[in-house]
Amino acid sequence: MITLHFAGYQPARSVHTRALHALRDGVARRAGRDLSIAVTDSIVAAGHKASDLLRMVASGELDGCYFASSYLAASVPSLGVFDRPFEAGSRHAVFTRLDGEPGAALACDVGSATAYRVLGWWDNGIRHISNAVRPIRAPADCVGLRLRTLDNQRHQAAFRRVGFLPMFIDVADLSRAVADHTVDAQENPLTNIVNFGLHTHHGHVSLTGHLVGVAPLLVNHTRFATMPAELQRVLVEASGESVAVQRRLALAEDEACRQILAETGVAVLEPDAIDMRGFGAAVRMP
Numbered sequence: 001m002i003t004l005h006f007a008g009y010q011p012a013r014s015v016h017t018r019a020l021h022a023l024r025d026g027v028a029r030r031a032g033r034d035l036s037i038a039v040t041d042s043i044v045a046a047g048h049k050a051s052d053l054l055r056m057v058a059s060g061e062l063d064g065c066y067f068a069s070s071y072l073a074a075s076v077p078s079l080g081v082f083d084r085p086f087e088a089g090s091r092h093a094v095f096t097r098l099d100g101e102p103g104a105a106l107a108c109d110v111g112s113a114t115a116y117r118v119l120g121w122w123d124n125g126i127r128h129i130s131n132a133v134r135p136i137r138a139p140a141d142c143v144g145l146r147l148r149t150l151d152n153q154r155h156q157a158a159f160r161r162v163g164f165l166p167m168f169i170d171v172a173d174l175s176r177a178v179a180d181h182t183v184d185a186q187e188n189p190l191t192n193i194v195n196f197g198l199h200t201h202h203g204h205v206s207l208t209g210h211l212v213g214v215a216p217l218l219v220n221h222t223r224f225a226t227m228p229a230e231l232q233r234v235l236v237e238a239s240g241e242s243v244a245v246q247r248r249l250a251l252a253e254d255e256a257c258r259q260i261l262a263e264t265g266v267a268v269l270e271p272d273a274i275d276m277r278g279f280g281a282a283v284r285m286p
Contacts, residue, residue: 001033002231004063004223007040009050009171014195015253016066016215017041019122019246023217026238035231050171051151057220058115064219068124070152072216078109085158085210086280091126094212095247107216116218119239123250124213125189130202133184135267137206138275139163139282148177148186155211158283159187171196178202189213190257191250199266206269208279217242 006023010016017039024037040062044050053065054072073079082094097103098121107118129136129147136142143163149155156166164185169177175196177183186198187210193199217239224232261268 001036002227003036003038004219004235005038005040006064007043007053007056007062008066009042009044009053010192011195012041015191015246015249016122018249019242020066022245023238023242026241027234030234030238031231035227035234044172048172057218060220060223062220063223064119064217066122066215066217068150069214069216070150070155072110072114073152073154076106076109076113078106080154082212082214083152083154084283085155086208086276086283088126088210088212091123091212094214095121095123098214110216110218111221115221116216117221117224119217119219119236120243122215122217122243122246124215125191125250126209126254127187127189127211127213128193128205128207128209129185129187130193130198130205130266131185132178132181132202132204135204135206135269136185136208137269137273138278142185145184146182148174148183162279162282174198187211189254190261191253194257194260199261199264202266204267204269205261206274207271208274208276209271210279 006020008016008020020039024039027035027037043053051071053062053067056062057065069079069082073083103121110116110118131145133145134141139162145164147159147164147166148169149159149166151168159166167183169183174186175198178186178198178201188198193205219235224235258268
């Protein structure tokens with residue numbers, strides 16, 4: 001029997017964790033005793049940084065994980081297509097492309113440049129801006145605010161152009177940084193704003209939808225290659241099932257989080273109350 005160890009960095013209720021469990025269950029239904037998946041919901045709970053996941057899978061300490069594509073863009077430049085703030089396009093358009101030839105080509109790029117094989121493309125949420133200071137309607141409202149971002153130079157350059165003071169903070173330290181005002185603002189999908197308790201400190205959320213997040217589901221390439229062909233097929237099929245489950249959960253989660261924000265008194269600015277054209281022009285400045 002072969003056991004693969006997959007891990008994440010989010011709590012039990014998150015759509016990513018539930019999708020990892022769906023992957024585990026899908027493998028169990030197909031493979032019986034021949035292949036199983038052990039899941040660690042969050043390595044952060046064991047004292048790791050979230051970003052340790054990529055290193056641990058690359059080294060073989062873990063067999064698989066999910067992770068935001070933005071963290072891989074430095075090694076796989078073609079993934080930078082998802083890293084253009086305020087030029088995101090629609091969720092439907094992004095995932096239609098990922099389910100076709102463009103997604104297959106990106107998966108090949110990842111496999112060629114890294115130690116990972118892409119098993120599927122998960123929905124990492126539509127990213128919005130929350131803050132503890134004021135409503136953010138236009139670039140002028142961003143000036144001087146310290147903004148937590150992902151570890152991505154393109155993101156940071158774009159946010160700097162609209163007036164933010166961007167800084168990378170690992171997910172493991174995000175809740176603390178928001179609570180103790182190390183940062184004034186941050187940008188994340190609604191599910192992360194709720195799951196990490198950021199809405200208890202940030203009374204303002206602007207639905208900028210500035211990025212469509214993509215999280216590849218990854219497996220260690222060597223580990224996958226050494227598995228029997230039939231078990232490779234099982235893992236690929238179960239991964240496809242997990243993609244469908246995860247994307248359904250992500251859509252439903254947006255609505256559930258909107259309700260939680262309303263119930264807790266967070267002021268939510270809709271897109272039609274935000275100068276999206278002004279933001280787009282600002283990030284495209286030379």
